[in-house]
Amino acid sequence: MSHKVIQALFDDDDVLLSAVKDLRDADYHIDEVFTPFPVHGLEKAVGIPNTRIAITSFIYGVIGLSFAVWMMNYMMIQDWPMNIGGKPNFTFAENMPSFVPIMFELTVFFAAHLMVITFYMRSKLWPFKEAENPDVRTTDDHFMVEVFTKDDSSDLETLLKKSGAKEIKTKA
């Protein structure tokens, strides 16, 4: 028993979306979909679980906030108290309002940058990485669905043809 990969090419995102739904209804496992641009509602149709990047974003934000509090306390209160405009610099709490912009900015900075880095790592992207696209047309105007299947793929191919696939390729 060998596994095969069927690659179906589409030239319209709406057709792609309905084909994906047809495949899911017929209980096929969709391995990957390649698109030249984000297709709205595709991740739900493919059945990818909800992203957890929001949770990491919250955690990174909290880290950024804590870092800002620590940094401002060390710089402006402990290490070298500076008298700026006569503002109290004896305790952190007294001088806190002037630190709020920095706390806010570092929260955003940490959340944004670490989120992007997390995304790269999670998607296995790094500089000079070879592209994984099986077909160069998916970077231009075509969409590709990859489906794993067992030996006999004639049912799948008819289904794909019926759903509007322009071209079907088989890879062993």
Add this chain to the structure above:
Amino acid sequence: MYSFSNRLRLGAIVLMILGALGLAYSFYNVPSSTADVKEMMSHNQDHQTDTAHKEVTTHKVQEDKHNTEAKDNTEEAHLTHALHAMQNRPWAAVFIAIFFFFMIALGALAFYAIQYASQAGWSIVLFRVMEGITAYLLPGSLFMLAFLIISAAHGNHLYVWMNPDLYDPQSVDYDEILMAKSWWLNIPFWMIRTFVFLLGWNFYRYFSRKHSLLQDTASNLVHYKKNFKASVFFLLFFAITESIMSWDWIMSLTPHWQSSLFGWYVFSTLIVSAITVIAMVTIYLRQKGFLPHVNDSHLHDLAKFMFGFSIFWTYLWFSQFMLIWYANMPEETAYFTPRLLGTYQPLFIGMVVLNFVFPILILMNSDYKRLPWFIILTGIIILIGHYVDIYVMITPGTVGNHWQVGVSEISAVFFFLGLFVYVVFNALTKAPLHAKGNPFMKESEHYHY
């Protein structure tokens, strides 16, 4: 078609009656002379504000130990001050309630105009709900106008700058700063501005509602296009007039103080309260089955706006505070002294918890934005928080240290809440809740996130 449920109608009427009775009681109980004030103070010695008062008095008494005449004078001046504050209190309470519900209608109108001007697709199923809420604009404006006319006619003394002695060089009360501002802050010009603003807003509300209803049966898009154009011009008008309105009606309660951010600050309060009320009315109507096309994604978007504008409010609140705190100029810090360091501190800090900490923690999670009871819960917190916000804007300049939340405040809220509910839900029965003529209706029905 929505039909006004009898229970809700009855509830609104009961609230109005209770509120009216309470207001009558609190206006009747206002002290008319310093002797009354003295008696009232000796009656509630336990009260916090009066205790603070007594401390000041005893202090003064010690200072003037040897001079009984001077002592009598300071005490009399002190009592006169307390008398004016106590006379102002029910008026201030009414003003806060009038403004609070008026600004909800005005904010809903601005939000509605933004939907038209941006040609938004998601919100069309909510248009009739928004139109229902903006129906309160006319009665709200009339109450506002009546109140401001009474103020201008010296029926109350909330606006200190209206005292003619301040502009008389011979008088002891002569005020150079106000004299310099009097080209803008004088009663006739102020009244004209008020009138123009209210007229402009109400005209847009009348025009857009009319064409929104006509579009339902129209065969082409002529009414929709008219509304689009009207909304663009309304937003232009609103952006300018809302700022001036907040200077005129609220900032001038403390006429020496000014903040260029104040118009935006009032706008953020106004828009977040309005969106909250839109969400709450929508959830109520959907629960009753009158809005079959409103799905979780629409609620999700409204909750996102509640979340976002709560943060926007905090941003402006803090920006205004921090600049004044940092610059530390006496004429600017005068505004924050009673609020941050004086008797208003619990309210001033408490509203940040209600308006920022609660919404950000409760509505941060995406799934919670889709739970109706969560939105209602947060909505109640936000509305209480923004009532306190308006309270803290208006009361220190009018009632001073004699504030308390008592019969007058609660009955004022009851009366205008009853009126608001009555007018809004009555307006909702007047037209189908489905604005079927709008060209984006299909998109809105199928909207999903």
